[in-house]
Amino acid sequence: MSQYPIWFLAISFPNVIVAMMLMIFFLFGGIHPFGDVDALFWSFILYLFTQLLWIVPVVLFFLSIFAWGWARERLAIGCCVAGWVVNIAAFLLVYNA
Numbered sequence: 001m002s003q004y005p006i007w008f009l010a011i012s013f014p015n016v017i018v019a020m021m022l023m024i025f026f027l028f029g030g031i032h033p034f035g036d037v038d039a040l041f042w043s044f045i046l047y048l049f050t051q052l053l054w055i056v057p058v059v060l061f062f063l064s065i066f067a068w069g070w071a072r073e074r075l076a077i078g079c080c081v082a083g084w085v086v087n088i089a090a091f092l093l094v095y096n097a
Helices: 006-028 040-069 073-096
Strands: none
Touching: 006 040, 006 073, 040 073
């Protein structure tokens, strides 16, 4: 990890930590932030969207680490910011559920 600056790791690691804390609510908490529907297909689609709220920040974290290693600093920082946006949206959905 010595190739990564401390400030970059400081803004990228919370993407994984917050997503893992929210994962418990989305997987086992029975939270339905987008509501419930009776149709099986739409219920499955809503379930997938709910799970994407914690999967996307984790994927963006790894993408930002790889992008920094590929010398794409702007892409790496953009992925960190996008992960933060998704984490904040997921937290607000859990808080209001």
